[in-house]
Amino acid sequence: MSAAIDNIVNQPYTAGFKTDIETDSVARGLSEDVIRTISSKKNEPDWLLDFRLKAYRHWLTMTEPKWPNVSYPKIDFQDIIYYSAPKPKATKKSMDEVDPELLETFEKLGIPMNERAALAGVAVDVVFDSVSVTTTYKEKLAEFGIIFCSFSEAVRDHPDLIKRYLGSVVPYTDNFYSALNSAVFTDGSFCFIPKGVKCPMDLSTYFRINTQDSGQFERTLIVAEEGSQVSYLEGCTAPQFDTNQLHAAVVELIALDNADIKYSTVQNWYAGDKNGVGGIFNFVTKRGLCKGVNSKISWTQVETGSAVTWKYPSCVLLGDNSVGEFYSVALTNNMQQADTGTKMFHIGKNTRSRIISKGISAGKSNNSYRGLVKVSPKADGARNYSQCDSMLIGDLCGANTFPYIEVGNKSATVEHEASTSKIGEEQLFYFLSRGIDSEEAVSMIINGFVRDVFMHLPMEFAVEATKLLGLKLEGSVG
Amino acid sequence: MITKNAETILSVQGLSASINGAQILKGLDITVKAGEIHAIMGPNGSGKSTFSKVVAGHPSYSVDEGTIDFKGKNLTDLEPDERAKLGIFLGFQYPVEVPGVTNGSFLRLAYNTVQGARGKDELDPLEFDDFIQSKLNLLGMDASFLERSLNDGFSGGEKKRNEILQMAILEPTLAILDETDSGLDIDALRVVANGVNTLHGDSDAVVLVTHYQRLLNYIEPDFIHVVDGGRVIKTGDKSLAHELESRGYEWILEENSSSVS
Numbered sequence: 001m002s003a004a005i006d007n008i009v010n011q012p013y014t015a016g017f018k019t020d021i022e023t024d025s026v027a028r029g030l031s032e033d034v035i036r037t038i039s040s041k042k043n044e045p046d047w048l049l050d051f052r053l054k055a056y057r058h059w060l061t062m063t064e065p066k067w068p069n070v071s072y073p074k075i076d077f078q079d080i081i082y083y084s085a086p087k088p089k090a091t092k093k094s095m096d097e098v099d100p101e102l103l104e105t106f107e108k109l110g111i112p113m114n115e116r117a118a119l120a121g122v123a124v125d126v127v128f129d130s131v132s133v134t135t136t137y138k139e140k141l142a143e144f145g146i147i148f149c150s151f152s153e154a155v156r157d158h159p160d161l162i163k164r165y166l167g168s169v170v171p172y173t174d175n176f177y178s179a180l181n182s183a184v185f186t187d188g189s190f191c192f193i194p195k196g197v198k199c200p201m202d203l204s205t206y207f208r209i210n211t212q213d214s215g216q217f218e219r220t221l222i223v224a225e226e227g228s229q230v231s232y233l234e235g236c237t238a239p240q241f242d243t244n245q246l247h248a249a250v251v252e253l254i255a256l257d258n259a260d261i262k263y264s265t266v267q268n269w270y271a272g273d274k275n276g277v278g279g280i281f282n283f284v285t286k287r288g289l290c291k292g293v294n295s296k297i298s299w300t301q302v303e304t305g306s307a308v309t310w311k312y313p314s315c316v317l318l319g320d321n322s323v324g325e326f327y328s329v330a331l332t333n334n335m336q337q338a339d340t341g342t343k344m345f346h347i348g349k350n351t352r353s354r355i356i357s358k359g360i361s362a363g364k365s366n367n368s369y370r371g372l373v374k375v376s377p378k379a380d381g382a383r384n385y386s387q388c389d390s391m392l393i394g395d396l397c398g399a400n401t402f403p404y405i406e407v408g409n410k411s412a413t414v415e416h417e418a419s420t421s422k423i424g425e426e427q428l429f430y431f432l433s434r435g436i437d438s439e440e441a442v443s444m445i446i447n448g449f450v451r452d453v454f455m456h457l458p459m460e461f462a463v464e465a466t467k468l469l470g471l472k473l474e475g476s477v478g
Numbered sequence: 479m480i481t482k483n484a485e486t487i488l489s490v491q492g493l494s495a496s497i498n499g500a501q502i503l504k505g506l507d508i509t510v511k512a513g514e515i516h517a518i519m520g521p522n523g524s525g526k527s528t529f530s531k532v533v534a535g536h537p538s539y540s541v542d543e544g545t546i547d548f549k550g551k552n553l554t555d556l557e558p559d560e561r562a563k564l565g566i567f568l569g570f571q572y573p574v575e576v577p578g579v580t581n582g583s584f585l586r587l588a589y590n591t592v593q594g595a596r597g598k599d600e601l602d603p604l605e606f607d608d609f610i611q612s613k614l615n616l617l618g619m620d621a622s623f624l625e626r627s628l629n630d631g632f633s634g635g636e637k638k639r640n641e642i643l644q645m646a647i648l649e650p651t652l653a654i655l656d657e658t659d660s661g662l663d664i665d666a667l668r669v670v671a672n673g674v675n676t677l678h679g680d681s682d683a684v685v686l687v688t689h690y691q692r693l694l695n696y697i698e699p700d701f702i703h704v705v706d707g708g709r710v711i712k713t714g715d716k717s718l719a720h721e722l723e724s725r726g727y728e729w730i731l732e733e734n735s736s737s738v739s
Contacts, residue, residue, distance in 0.1 A: 433535075433558050434588035434644065435591040436591055440587070440591075450578075
């Protein structure tokens with residue numbers, strides 16, 4: 001049966017096809033000229049070009065972080081295509097004018113670009129390589145005063161908001177990849193929920209990397225004003241190439257007084273093949289600022305793809321009584337490596353955070369949880385609860401937990417629990433001896449393991465994520 | 479209960495089995511007929527627990543020689559889930575804990591899988607709730623058991639009751655209960671024994687694997703087999719249990735070694 005265990009994890013990657021579409025790309029490599037070219041292609045204002053150039057100059061002084069528990073060949077940053085966009089056939093006014101090739105691509109991926117066919121009223125912004133190709137339900141959302149558009153449009157139509165918030169949570173100086181992103185980011189999504197508005201539908205961005213050797217550097221910025229609420233979903237896939245592509249995104253969330261942001265991700269980038277050839281390097285900086293009192297930011301992530309993942313969605317709990325949450329399922333298989341977790345910075349009084357992390361390792365993969373809980377001296381009454389559970393499938397994979405706890409206030413309460421379990425012969429035999437076959441047994445055990453996290457996903461997403469886990473693990477026991 | 483012309487449920491002939499190259503069973507024979515209760519006793523390390531796992535199809539053990547027939551069908555090449563679908567049930571000495579999987583959903587999946595294999599209708603969650611209520615009552619278990627994670631944080635007694643609850647819903651033709659009495663206090667032992675007695679009928683058979691005679695005060699066996707060195711060295715009726723209780727295993731072991739030499 002242990003040969004059976006080796007088997008369950010290897011299921012073909014269904015999103016691995018490439019779309020043949022004419023693209024407008026800049027030449028490989030990175031320089032001030034390339035940045036100027038990208039900026040001028042996007043007709044950007046001078047202040048944004050300045051921001052990019054400052055970030056680039058700062059990036060040149062930085063080195064790649066070496067502390068994650070992952071190893072990969074050195075990235076040649078001069079061998080990456082920093083801008084690649086599908087060539088527009090003509091200026092598009094509505095969905096009917098979107099390139100049929102693109103429509104077909106996203107149809108295949110199950111992403112409705114057509115509002116009539118849209119799934120249960122989710123507004124979608126679709127990003128293909130470097131640019132946003134369409135955003136659905138814009139007009140309907142505008143009736144509520146909600147802005148949901150591509151980042152480029154936001155720069156053009158809402159420059160004041162972008163100027164005020166861009167880089168306010170993740171400054172370009174933050175880390176190597178946020179500096180790189182700030183220099184070369186090409187598109188992404190912008191959401192603005194005005195005072196007192198509860199967003200009537202889930203907002204969603206779907207990212208697709210199509211071009212071989214291109215990087216995807218997008219930015220997402222979500223601002224929830226006083227008393228507003230929004231649930232945002234992010235999905236991603238890429239074709240199967242035998243080279244690695246770099247995905248270095250920056251996501252910034254800002255919640256003002258009493259605002260509530262829920263951010264959910266199902267990450268299904270191509271993970272490389274059995275031997276670790278190809279796949280996405282996913283080096284992403286995600287951070288939310290609970291700026292106002294009683295504000296709340298909740299991250300839920302399901303990480304199943306990428307060759308290497310390096311990602312720590314974090315919360316800065318500045319406002320008194322603000323709440324940060326992190327719910328994560330990270331699945332690694334074959335040669336995948338993940339070093340992921342969260343950071344919770346307690347600054348305001350009576351701030352609370354909750355971390356539930358579930359790591360599943362199969363094949364020869366290596367899965368690490370890395371988390372920081374930091375309570376500043378002024379954070380009276382801060383509370384944190386962390387639970388990190390790891391599950392091993394088979395004998396060749398690894399799981400690690402690196403919790404960092406820094407408490408600077410005596411009144412704080414910080415709890416950390418961790419467990420490691422293994423789907424082994426004894427567990428499977430128990431299910432088998434009740435008539436349940438091994439595939440069903442593994443799926444039941446895994447679904448039980450991730451239940452505490454999946455219950456925080458929006459309904460449709462939870463269904464998708466459950467299917468995805470099943471698919472990723474099919475054949476690893478059998 | 480011994481009846482004439484009863485169907486043979488389990489026939490094990492000359493069974494030798496090993497784990498990681500170490501031979502544990504060395505030519506074990508046993509025949510169990512419908513309506514009967516058998517007890518397999520023996521000192522620690524005699525191979526009695528191995529016997530129960532091998533019959534259920536545990537993948538770590540390999541059958542080197544001999545046959546295991548269930549109602550005339552050779553089991554040796556069948557996977558454990560196929561054996562379960564045929565009507566073989568193993569009550570575990572150490573039931574595994576599975577956090578996050580609710581007991582109720584596990585029981586329903588097991589029930590529906592086995593029912594499906596018998597060509598019977600599956601039950602939806604509401605129907606299953608009704609069905610399982612009487613079984614819970616039989617074992618003095620509260621419905622809240624169904625909401626808890628499978629065996630997770632269960633006390634020793636709760637785990638064993640949960641095993642018998644599974645036996646109750648799966649209605650096996652052959653139930654092998656491996657050290658079901660270990661770790662039970664006297665009240666729990668009574669409840670579990672009462673459950674087994676209630677569930678046992680003319681058309682099925684029960685094999686109790688136990689180290690102590692205690693359980694046999696509550697479940698009366700028709701046959702007792704003493705196992706040592708991977709073989710049955712003595713078979714008798716229930717009076718043998720009392721003899722074992724007062725004299726221990728030594729005399730049989732000695733008697734056996736002298737008869738061999």
